[in-house]
Amino acid sequence: MLGIYLQASCIVSLFFSIIISILWWFTEPVLIFLHQTHDISKEAALYLRYLIPGIFAYGLLQNILRFLQMQSVVLPLVGLSLVPLLLHCGLTYVLVYCTTLGYKGAALATSLTFWLAVIMLFIYVNFAKRFEDTWKGLSKESFSYVFTNLKLALPSAAMVVLSTGHLRSWCCWLASCQILKAQLLSLQFAIAYMFTYGLGAATSTRVSNELGAGNTNKAKQAMGVSLKLIIVLASLVLLALGFGHDIWAGFFSGNPSIIKAYASMTILLCISIFFDSIQGILSGVCRGSGWQHLAMYINLGTFYMIGMPIACLLAFKFHFYAKGLWIGVVCGLIAQSSLLFLITKLHQWEALEVSPNNRADF
Template sequence: MTAVYMRHLIPGLFAYAILQCILRFLQTQTVVIPLVICAVVPLTIDFGLSYVLVYHTVLGFKGAALASAVCLWISVIMLGLYVNYSDKFKPTWEGLSLESFQHVLPSLKLAIPSALMVCLEYWAFELLVLLAGLMPNSETSTSLIAMCVNTQAMSYMITYGFSAAVSTRVSNELGAGNGDRAKNAVTVTLKLSLFLALIFVLSLIFGHNIWASAFSNSPTIKKEFASITPFLVLSVFFDSAQGVLSGVSRGCGWQDLAAWTNLIAFYVIGMPIAILVAFKAHLYARGLWIGLICGLFFQALTLLIITLRTNWTKLELSVDRDREETVVV
């Protein structure tokens, strides 16, 4: 069933690829409100379309996947029309041209490490679910890890917004020769992200039973979720920090360095510890999450040290030099 569902999502992948390009184009120009509108409208359509396709057609659960794909294309069309017909973007968008292909290789040098950054981190979370399925109490462990992954993902949506904002702000300020303002943007964004993470964490601590009830009515699952909540709190906190710092890395052009950091954090440190503590110490789901916490801690600490040791004036000059070399070419 999972494979069938994923096959019906394939048309949406092409839309998602185009959508991400348009989003970055608009984010670098600090365009916000149209992005919100073009997210809310397709989301609203998705609710109704999913209901109709799932319950009133022969598609069944496959209809939900098709609805998501259709709504992604709606987002692409809405934003594409906005960019194409708005006078605001005439100085920055002159249409498709062969000249753009001259910058494919420089873009790939950033895009490939950036993709690795994201994939290495996301795959670690998915690997936890697979490992949970190998445990003696696989049904309980898999459900518990899935609940934790979903909870972490929801909390990360806040961090993701800050990550995109700080990436855009830092790159723009460095490009404008304002190293100090880029540094201030990092400080402010990191504090805001940690503050909102604290609110989320407190809500989780005092309302974990209510939250668990949204996923399962099983007393066993609720009890196990209560026992893993302290570990989940730590992972949310570290994740909120690394999310912003990863955005700083993208804004500064450190994608390759961040990719190596993620590789070591999750696959040299995090996953081996998770397997050892889960299977050898018999902590099972809690052991898996402890390993993830170790990976997130190393990731956040490493990126924080890199950021704190950054000479923003030199970085600003480096950006200016790269821009001059690009102009000469």
């Protein structure tokens, strides 16, 4: 049945990919409608159009990764990921610098790399003997489970979209910074986010596995272990940022004003990374437990009813500007993490049962 659910999830992913592709194809008129300049709108649209093939591969890739993770396939997954990574670096350089594509070559290289990863993993799943019991090949039966997957996918997508509300304020703040300082802060935030994203995905898979097996206590234990691990990782990152902010800034610029400005923002960056790490794990728990609708309401309320009003009030009413926007983001993150934690502590953990007709009852 696991292979059937994989195919159904892939069908749902293709549906969302089509919607995103249409939006990306018409990026230029959308950006112009939002009062972006014509030149920037045109270049952004060209870049996204070269990424459209990759969005289809990305959706399939994420489903195959979850299929492998649910069966504790780790080392082969790492090995099969190194080849596309190495190829991506070389292919990007060739397409950007050795062809007339320019920056569009980077988007094309990303699309090609995603498809290579999908093809390699599909071949591995199709021919590896360890998947004989979980993968029986393509089946028409998967179409009967599309609606079941769609009911989970819609609130999950809404939860993720709404959880990125703080990124809008983040982008507004970046637009008001010097380029070098913005590059440095966004790079460090992205590195910390990748730790959270990876561990959150693993937590979601482990929690869903344990609940599917009826082990609610082990699911709670998995959440506790993940929270402790992410706190340790986040603490290491925060120590590196807090005590080495001048060193980090020195890698990008020797301008004393930029180094000083970066140092003044370090405390906000550290708070953002810490609470974003916590909410990343708790969001993974919600996905694995089937509580996406609750997380969606929390994300909607914390960022658009708490974070954004505070950000606008501090930035424009009290003239804190960039710092005011970021303080609003921090307030939204704190509220989000706190409510997600309360849900995981107070909500009743139930096993994911399977009904007599073999449909998962979420």
